[in-house]
Amino acid sequence: AGYDVYYEEQDEITVKRFQEGLEWAVELAASNQVTLAVEIMDTQFMSSISRWKKWDKLINSPWFTVYPDLGNLSAWNDNVVEELKLGIDKISAIHLKDTYKVTETCKGQFRDVPFGEGCVDFVSCFKTLAELNYRGAFLIEMWTEKSEEPIAEIINARRWIEQKMKEGNFPC
Numbered sequence: 126a127g128y129d130v131y132y133e134e135q136d137e138i139t140v141k142r143f144q145e146g147l148e149w150a151v152e153l154a155a156s157n158q159v160t161l162a163v164e165i166m167d168t169q170f171m172s173s174i175s176r177w178k179k180w181d182k183l184i185n186s187p188w189f190t191v192y193p194d195l196g197n198l199s200a201w202n203d204n205v206v207e208e209l210k211l212g213i214d215k216i217s218a219i220h221l222k223d224t225y226k227v228t229e230t231c232k233g234q235f236r237d238v239p240f241g242e243g244c245v246d247f248v249s250c251f252k253t254l255a256e257l258n259y260r261g262a263f264l265i266e267m268w269t270e271k272s273e274e275p276i277a278e279i280i281n282a283r284r285w286i287e288q289k290m291k292e293g294n295f296p297c
Contacts, residue, residue: 127163127171135170147184155188162192162217167224167235172201174212181215194220194266199245200233206253213257221247221286222266237268240285247286251293 129135129143147163154161163177171177177191191212197220199205209216223243227233234243265282269275290297 127166127177128168129170131168144180144183147180151184151186151189155186158188160188160190160217162190164192164220165194165197167197167200167233169201173198174208178211190215190217192216192218192220194222195245195247195250196220196222196224196238196243196266197235199243200224200227200235205246205250209250209253210257213259216259216261218262218264219254219259220264220266237271240267240282247289248293251290251295253293255293255295 129139133139151161163171163180165171165173165177171180174191174193181189181191193209193212193216195205198208202208222236223238223240223245225231225234225238226244240247263286265279265286267279267282269278272278287297
C-alpha cells in the first residue's frame with residue numbers, strides 16, 4: 126500500500142521512512158526476481174499515477190510497478206484517462222471498485238460504494254485500456270460482509286464489470 130502513515134500526521138520523517146522502506150523492499154524483491162507494485166491509494170500521498178511516477182523515478186527499477194485502483198484514481202483525479210496513459214508501461218494489475226469523488230466539501234468515500242453509483246467512468250477506462258493494449262490482471266474490490274447473499278453480489282459485480290468492458294470494447 127502506498128501509505129507512509131495512515132492514522133498519524135505525515136511529516137518529513139514519515140516520508141523519509143517510506144522512501145527507505147521502499148528502497149529496501151524493491152532491492153529485496155529484485156534480488157529474488159519479484160515485482161513490487163504500489164497501489165494508488167485513498168489518501169493524497171499516493172493518489173495518482175503522476176505521484177507514483179516521482180517514486181518510480183527515484184527507485185529506478187524494472188521490478189517497481191504501479192497498481193492503479195480505478196476507484197481511488199477517479200476519486201482524486203479529473204483525468205483518469207491521462208493517468209492510465211502515463212503509467213501503462215508499468216501497470217502490473219488493476220483494482221476495480223467504485224468510489225465517491227473527493228471535493229472541497231466532501232472527503233470522498235472509498236469503500237461500500239455499489240458499482241455504478243460512484244464517480245468511476247468504467248466504460249471510458251476500459252476503452253482507454255483497450256486502446257493501450259493492456260493485458261494485465263483485473264481484481265474486483267468490494268465488501269460483502271453486510272450482505273445476506275455475498276456470493277450473488279460477487280457474481281452480479283462480475284457481470285456488471287464484464288458489461289462495462291464490452292461497452293468499452295475491452296476483450297473479456
